[in-house]
Every structure is written in C-alpha cells, then in structure tokens.
Amino acid sequence: GPPPGADSYLNVPAILSAIEITDADAVHPGYGFLAENAAFAEICANYGVRFIGPSSEAIRLMGDKIEARRAVQKVKVPVVPGSDGAVVEEEEGLRVAKEIGFPVIVKAAAGGGGRGMKIVHSPASFINAFLTAQSEALSAFGVPDVYIEKYFDIARHIEVQVMGDRHGNVIHLGDRDCSIQRRHQKLIEESPAPALPARVRNRLWKAAVDAAVGVNYDSVGTVEFLYVPDGEFHFLEMNTRIQVEHTVTEMVTGIDIVREQIRIADGKKLRYAQKDVPLRGHAIEVRINAEDPETFLPFPGPIQTCIFPGG
Incomplete structure (x- = not known):
C-alpha cells in the first residue's frame, strides 16, 4: 500500500x-x-x-492495562499502587489520587507510547489533567477509560524478555534497562540492567515468568517493571510483541528471538530450558530519531546528509 x-x-x-x-x-x-x-x-x-505472536486472548488481556494489573496480581506479582479499575468521573479520580498520594499519573487503559498519560503533582491541577487524559485516550484508542497510579519521581524502567510456547514452557532471557526516555519514549536500552542487586534481579526474572505463566503466554514478549530506590519493583505492563530493543538481548544471549517466535507460532516447543540460556557480556542500543533540531518535534523525510560521530 x-x-x-x-x-x-x-x-x-x-x-x-x-x-x-x-x-x-x-x-x-x-x-x-x-x-x-x-x-x-x-x-x-x-x-x-x-x-506470529501470542493468542488473541493474551493480547486482549494484557493490552487492557487494568485487566493486566488484575491478572498479574493473581500470581502475586507486585503492581504499582493505584486505582482498582477504571475511573470515570473526575471527582472520583481526585478522591483516589488523594488516597494514593501525589504525585500520581493518569493513564489510558488501552494506552501505549505515552498517549493518554498525564503526570499530576497536586490536587489543583488534577481535574484538568484527568479530562485531558480521557480525551487523548478516546482519540488515540477509541475508548476514554483511564486509571490512576502512584508516580515515582525517581525510578528505573527495567524490563524482562520472556518466551513461552504452546506446551506450557516459559523462560526469561534476562533483563534490559530502558530508563533513559523522552516524552515516555525510550532512547537508550541496555542489557543487562547495570547496578541491579542480584537479589532484585532474580526476583524480577521470577515475577516476569510468573506473569507470563499466569496468562498462558505463548510467544515472545516483554514484562515491564518500575524499580524504585527503596529496592522494590512494581509491574507496569506487558508488551505482547517483539520490541525494537530485543536486539540487545540477542547480543548477550546469542539467541535469535525472532526465529524462536516463528518456531513457537509453528507449534514447536522451546529449544531452551532456563539453565541453557547464556547471559554473556553487555549490549547497548541507542535510538536515532528524525526530529526538528529546534523544536524536537517529529520531522520525517529523506535523509540528505548523515555524519556519524567519531571517536
């Protein structure tokens, strides 16, 4: 087309x-x-x-951020403190936000990519942000449903690559740190996540596998967490697809993730047990965005000149 x-x-x-x-x-x-x-x-x-992806049931369940929270809570995966379901009225939202404690973040239930997402630091600005998030959610995803979560000013975005087949086998392929972002869009991803205590890393891996098992996940996917300074982590969402940054995981494991995804879709069993997954070295991905150099707004088009930095 x-x-x-x-x-x-x-x-x-x-x-x-x-x-x-x-x-x-x-x-x-x-x-x-x-x-x-x-x-x-x-x-x-x-x-x-x-x-070539997971079942429609898994996509639908994990694509609804509210239902995804409920699903992982059933298997004891910790979630970010937040509303118990969608919040429809702004006054109810303000009450919930006060209970959680500011700052909070209002998110579209069907959201992604930073759309329908508003950070609110005080009660005075809540209602306007809430209504704006609802409007953006309706425009972007066709439904105005939003929910509210605690917002952590200082936190790291850690995600775990998982892989499951249609025979009940689920493994993880290590973790990635995707904390460096702009406008909720990832800019740098690296694997493994640096300066992460081994105790926390092992718990993250287990939580990601538990989440995937809990929804009968049968493809490759990513379970995303917030890791906060007190040493705790919380489930954010699950991406039920291959991600741009999967390549850094391929570099440290030597596993062709897309190839495995195709094999899984063909009904084959995983070729790797958890003990067979190697985690060697370190890999970093840096995204290049086509933007106006003054406004930083998206600016796609033919590339006329390209000068790569040396060093």
Missing part, C-alpha cells in the same frame, strides 16, 4: 489479499501497527493463517 500506515500496514483487507496472492501461511506483524491487535490475530486464525 501507499506510505500512510492506515492505507498499508493497518489495511487488513489489503494484507489478507497479499496473503492470498502469495499463498502465505503465516503473518509476522512486526513491532507495531497490528502487532498487538487481538482482532487481527483472530482474523488470521479464522482465515487459516498463523499469526
């Missing part, structure tokens, strides 16, 4: 036509677009085509 995503990567009829023309038997949805779209996964199943 043409360049706009809605006319190409999000154009389900065009994708199905391409499948039929090429006689393809599987679809890999990539990083974004339809990668976490439960309806598309169901369409593929009904069409007799393998969706």
Whole structure:
C-alpha cells in the first residue's frame, strides 16, 4: 500500500489479499501497527493463517492495562499502587489520587507510547489533567477509560524478555534497562540492567515468568517493571510483541528471538530450558530519531546528509 500506515500496514483487507496472492501461511506483524491487535490475530486464525505472536486472548488481556494489573496480581506479582479499575468521573479520580498520594499519573487503559498519560503533582491541577487524559485516550484508542497510579519521581524502567510456547514452557532471557526516555519514549536500552542487586534481579526474572505463566503466554514478549530506590519493583505492563530493543538481548544471549517466535507460532516447543540460556557480556542500543533540531518535534523525510560521530 501507499506510505500512510492506515492505507498499508493497518489495511487488513489489503494484507489478507497479499496473503492470498502469495499463498502465505503465516503473518509476522512486526513491532507495531497490528502487532498487538487481538482482532487481527483472530482474523488470521479464522482465515487459516498463523499469526506470529501470542493468542488473541493474551493480547486482549494484557493490552487492557487494568485487566493486566488484575491478572498479574493473581500470581502475586507486585503492581504499582493505584486505582482498582477504571475511573470515570473526575471527582472520583481526585478522591483516589488523594488516597494514593501525589504525585500520581493518569493513564489510558488501552494506552501505549505515552498517549493518554498525564503526570499530576497536586490536587489543583488534577481535574484538568484527568479530562485531558480521557480525551487523548478516546482519540488515540477509541475508548476514554483511564486509571490512576502512584508516580515515582525517581525510578528505573527495567524490563524482562520472556518466551513461552504452546506446551506450557516459559523462560526469561534476562533483563534490559530502558530508563533513559523522552516524552515516555525510550532512547537508550541496555542489557543487562547495570547496578541491579542480584537479589532484585532474580526476583524480577521470577515475577516476569510468573506473569507470563499466569496468562498462558505463548510467544515472545516483554514484562515491564518500575524499580524504585527503596529496592522494590512494581509491574507496569506487558508488551505482547517483539520490541525494537530485543536486539540487545540477542547480543548477550546469542539467541535469535525472532526465529524462536516463528518456531513457537509453528507449534514447536522451546529449544531452551532456563539453565541453557547464556547471559554473556553487555549490549547497548541507542535510538536515532528524525526530529526538528529546534523544536524536537517529529520531522520525517529523506535523509540528505548523515555524519556519524567519531571517536
């Protein structure tokens, strides 16, 4: 299809036509677009085509941030203190925020990528932020549902790569630190996460595997946590897809994660037990963003000049 995503990567009829023309038997949805779209996964199943990703049930459950919190709490994974479900009215939201204690963060239940997300430091600015988050959530995701969590001014964003098959096996492939972000978008990712106590690291790994087992996860995915200065960590969300930064994990484990994802979709068992996963060395990924150098707003287009830093 043409360049706009809605006319190409999000154009389900065009994708199905391409499948039929090429006689393809599987679809890999990539990083974004339809990668976490439960309806598309169901369409593929009904069409007799393998969706290279988790089940539509897992996508739907973990894609709803409120239901995801409830699911992992059932298997004793700690979550960020927050509202028990969606908050509809701004006055109710203000009451909940006061109970949690400011600062808080208002998040879209179906959110991602920083959309429908507002940090609030005081009661005076809460209602405006709450209504704005609802509006952004409705515009971006089609539903205005939001929930409220405690916001930690000082915290690290640690995520764990997990891998599960359709035979009940789940393992982790270590962790990544994705704390350096701008506008809730990751800029630098590294594996393993530096300066993380071994005790905490082992608990993170176990929590990530427990979360995946708890939802019968059967693909590759990422369980994200907040690690706060008091030594505790809290579940943030699960990305039910391959992530851009999966390559740093490939570097330290030597495991081709995309290849394993395809094998899992084909019904094969994991080739690795947990004890067989090597964790060697250190890898860092730095993202390059096309932005206006003065406003830092997105500025896509043809690259005219590129000068890489030396050293």
